[in-house]
Amino acid sequence: MANMQNTKTKMSLCDMEKRRTTFEEVALGYTEEEAVQEASRCLNCKNPLCREGCPVAVNIPEFLRLASERRFAEAKKVLSCDNCLASVSGRVCPQENQCEKKCVRAKKGESVAIGRVERFVADYKTEDEEVALPDKSAPRVAVIGSGPAGLTCAGELLLRGYNVTVFEAFHKAGGVLVYGIPEFRLPKAIVERTVEDLKRRGAEFEYNTVIGRTLTLDELFEEGYKAVFIGSGAGLPMFMNIPGEGLVGVYSANEYLTRINLMKAYREDYDTPAPVGKRVAVIGAGNVAMDASRCAIRLGAEEVYIVYRRGREEIPARAEEVEHAEEEGVVFKMLTAPEEILSDDKGHVRALKCSRTELGEPDASGRRRPVKVENSEFELEVDTVIMALGTRPNPLIRSTTENLESDKHGCITTAEDGVTTSRRGVFAGGDAVTGAATVILAMGAGKKAAEKIEEYLKNEA
Numbered sequence: 001m002a003n004m005q006n007t008k009t010k011m012s013l014c015d016m017e018k019r020r021t022t023f024e025e026v027a028l029g030y031t032e033e034e035a036v037q038e039a040s041r042c043l044n045c046k047n048p049l050c051r052e053g054c055p056v057a058v059n060i061p062e063f064l065r066l067a068s069e070r071r072f073a074e075a076k077k078v079l080s081c082d083n084c085l086a087s088v089s090g091r092v093c094p095q096e097n098q099c100e101k102k103c104v105r106a107k108k109g110e111s112v113a114i115g116r117v118e119r120f121v122a123d124y125k126t127e128d129e130e131v132a133l134p135d136k137s138a139p140r141v142a143v144i145g146s147g148p149a150g151l152t153c154a155g156e157l158l159l160r161g162y163n164v165t166v167f168e169a170f171h172k173a174g175g176v177l178v179y180g181i182p183e184f185r186l187p188k189a190i191v192e193r194t195v196e197d198l199k200r201r202g203a204e205f206e207y208n209t210v211i212g213r214t215l216t217l218d219e220l221f222e223e224g225y226k227a228v229f230i231g232s233g234a235g236l237p238m239f240m241n242i243p244g245e246g247l248v249g250v251y252s253a254n255e256y257l258t259r260i261n262l263m264k265a266y267r268e269d270y271d272t273p274a275p276v277g278k279r280v281a282v283i284g285a286g287n288v289a290m291d292a293s294r295c296a297i298r299l300g301a302e303e304v305y306i307v308y309r310r311g312r313e314e315i316p317a318r319a320e321e322v323e324h325a326e327e328e329g330v331v332f333k334m335l336t337a338p339e340e341i342l343s344d345d346k347g348h349v350r351a352l353k354c355s356r357t358e359l360g361e362p363d364a365s366g367r368r369r370p371v372k373v374e375n376s377e378f379e380l381e382v383d384t385v386i387m388a389l390g391t392r393p394n395p396l397i398r399s400t401t402e403n404l405e406s407d408k409h410g411c412i413t414t415a416e417d418g419v420t421t422s423r424r425g426v427f428a429g430g431d432a433v434t435g436a437a438t439v440i441l442a443m444g445a446g447k448k449a450a451e452k453i454e455e456y457l458k459n460e461a
Contacts, residue, residue, distance in 0.1 A: 003040040006109025011116055014184075020297055020328055023183040023266050027091070027320075032070075035120040039067035041105060041112045049102035050114060055444030056089075056152070058082045060099060060114055067117055072124040079121055084155035084197075085148060085443055087190045090119030092181060093440040094318050133202040134163045139226040139457050142167060144211045144397070147175020148439045149231035149430025151194060152446030153453075158201045160454050165204045165225070167211055172262065175233055176431075177439070179262040180254070182291050184298070185321075188261075212396035217404070217426065226460065227425045227453045230412060231446060234391040234431035240283070244341025245387075249277060249349035253284070253292045253388035260295050277383035279303045281352050283338055284388035285310075288436075290321040292386045293330045304330045305380065309337040309357050309370040335359070337370060339377070341385055351379040391436045401426075411435050419449040425460075427453055 012028040013019075019026055030038065042064040050060045059078055066075035079086045095115035103111035138161050143150045146168040154164045172178055174191040199205065211217060211232070220228055237252030239245050256274065259265045265274035276299040282292050285308040296304045306325070308315065311334050315322055326332065335357045344350040356376035359368035398406045405413045405422040412428040414421055419429045429445025431437055 003037060005041060006105075008110045008113040009034050009038040009041075009116075011113075016327065019184070023298060025187055026184045026324060029123065030116055030120045032072075032120075035067055035072075035117050036070060038113050039064045039117050042068065043104055045104055049104065050099040050112075053099040053102040055098065055440050056083050056447050058086075058099075058118075063121060064112065064114070064117060067121055072121055073126045075121045076124050076126060079118065082447075083122075083443070085152060085194055085439075086118055086122035088148070088177060088186060088194065089440050089443065090115050090122050091186050091190075094438060096319065098440070128197075128200065131201045134158065134161050136163070138163050140165065140224055141453060141457075142220045142225040142228045143231060144217075144228065145169075145175055145231040145233055145430075145432070146173035146195070146205065147231060147233045147430065147442065148177060149233070149432075149442040149446040149449075150175065150229065151198065152443040153229045153231060153429070153450050154198055154203050154446075155201075156447050156450030157453065158198065158203060160450065162454070162457070163202070165206060166198075167206045167209045167215070169208070169210045169232075170262065171207050173205055173207070175231075179258040180288065180291070182257070182261055182295055183266075184294070185291065210396070212400040217397060217401045217423075221425070226457055227427065229446070229449050229453065230397060230421070230426065230428035230432050231430045231442070231449075232394065232397060232432045233442075234393045234411075234436045236392045236394050236410070237387065238389045238391060239387050240338060240389065242338060242340055244343060244349070247341055247343050247349050248347055249275070249383055250341060250385045251275065251387070253282070253288045253386050254391060256292055256386050257288070257295065260299075266295075266299060274299060275384065276301050277349075279305075279382040280384040280386065281305045281307050281338075281380060281382040282386045282388055283307050284390075285315045285317055285322075285332075286388060286390070287317045287321055288390075289386075289388035290317045290325045290330075292388050294325055294328055296384075296386070297328050297330065301384075303382075305382070306330055306332045307336050307338055307352065307354065307380070308332070308334055310367060311335055311359060314359075314367045333380070335370070336380075337372060342379065349383050349385055351381045352385060353377060353379055391431070393432045393435070397432075409435060417448065417452060419445060419452050425456065427456075 063075040100111035237254040259274040263272040264270040280296040340353040342351040356373040357370035360371040363369040430442035
C-alpha cells in the first residue's frame with residue numbers, strides 16, 4: 001500500500017561547520033528505513049510518466065516497488081539493466097526537471113524522491129555476479145572519451161557482446177565526473193568502481209591517448225575497429241572577452257576544478273596547489289559555478305561571490321546546489337554584469353568592474369534578457385576571478401578527421417537520431433554534440449549510440 005505523505009523523506013547532510021572545510025560528501029543519502037519509506041510513496045501508476053522523463057528510460061516504478069518491499073538486490077538489478085552509472089546519476093542528475101517533474105505525486109504535493117532512492121539502491125552492496133566476456137571474434141568498437149557518454153556507451157556495447165576499447169586523454173577514466181564534479185558532490189571512488197566493473201566485464205582502457213594527436217580516427221579503423229563512438233565532451237572553456245581577462249588571478253572554471261578534482265589540489269600530501277585568493281568572484285550561475293564557488297570556500301577564501309547578470313528565477317543551476325552554496329556562505333550578486341577586470345600595479349586582479357542590470361524581454365534561450373542600467377557601474381573588490389560560462393568541444397578530432405561535419409559552435413553534427421555522424425561508422429554523443437549539458441543527457445546519448453552501433457554492425461555483417 002502506498003505511503004500517502006505529501007512531502008519527500010528528508011535526507012541527512014554533513015555538519016555545516018565541517019562542510020566549509022572538507023571535501024567529504026555533503027548529502028549523506030538515505031538509510032534503509034528512509035529509502036523504504038520514500039519508495040512506498042510511489043503510486044504505481046498505470047501510465048508512469050516518470051519513465052518518459054528519464055533520458056535513459058529506467059524502469060522507475062519497478063525498482064521503487066522492489067525497494068519498498070526491501071528487495072534491494074532485485075531493485076539494483078532492474079536499475080542496472082538501464083543505467084550502468086546509477087550511483088552517479090542518483091547524485092548529480094537534475095531529477096527535479098526530469099522524472100520527478102512528471103511524477104503524479106507532484107500535482108498535490110512533492111514528487112517521489114526518485115533520485116535519492118536510486119542512489120540508495122545503486123549503492124546497495126551485492127556480490128559481483130559472474131559475467132560472460134565478449135567473444136574475441138566479435139567486432140571491436142572504439143569509444144573515445146571516458147566521461148558519462150563514453151562509459152554508458154561502453155557498458156551498453158558490452159551487454160550486446162561487443163569488444164570495447166575506451167581511449168582516454170587523461171591518466172584516469174571518468175571525464176567530467178572526475179575532473180569537473182567535486183568530491184563533496186560525487187566521490188571519485190564511485191566513478192572508479194564503475195570503471196572497474198566495466199573492466200571486469202571485458203572493456204579495455206587506453207589512457208594518455210589523445211585521439212587526433214596520438215592516434216587519428218582513421219588509424220583506429222586501420223587497426224581493425226569496426227565502429228567508433230566519439231564521447232570526447234566539451235573541454236574548451238569560454239570567456240567573456242572583456243578587458244583584463246589575461247591578468248594573474250583569472251581562471252577558467254575548467255582549469256580551477258581540474259586542478260582541485262583530478263590533481264587533488266585540496267590535499268596537503270599532493271604538490272599541486274590550486275590558486276585561491278581571499279576574495280573570489282565566480283562569473284556564471286550554472287552547476288559548474290556552484291562547484292567552483294563551493295570549492296573556493298573549502299580552500300579558505302574569506303569571501304566568495306556568484307556574479308550573475310540575471311535574477312534568481314533564471315539561475316540554471318539545480319536548486320539543491322544553490323541552496324548548499326548559500327548555506328556554506330557564498331554570496332549571490334544577482335542582476336550584475338561584469339564589464340572589466342581591474343589590475344593592481346603588479347598585473348594581478350584588484351577588482352571586478354560591474355554594472356547593474358534589469359530584465360527585459362525573453363531572448364533566444366527563453367530567459368529574460370539582461371539590460372544594463374545606465375550609470376550603475378561599481379567595483380567589486382576581489383583578487384581572483386573564475387569564469388564559469390560554459391564550454392565548447394575541443395576542435396582536435398574534427399580538425400584531423402575528413403568528412404566529419406560540425407556546426408558553427410564546433411559541435412559534431414548528427415542525423416535526426418542524435419548520434420549518427422556524417423562519417424560512415426562514426427557515432428557521437430554527449431557534450432561533443434550538444435555542447436556543455438547534463439551528465440544524464442550524455443548518458444542517454446551513449447545508450448542511444450550503442451543501439452545505433454549495433455544496428456550498423458549487423459547491417460555491415
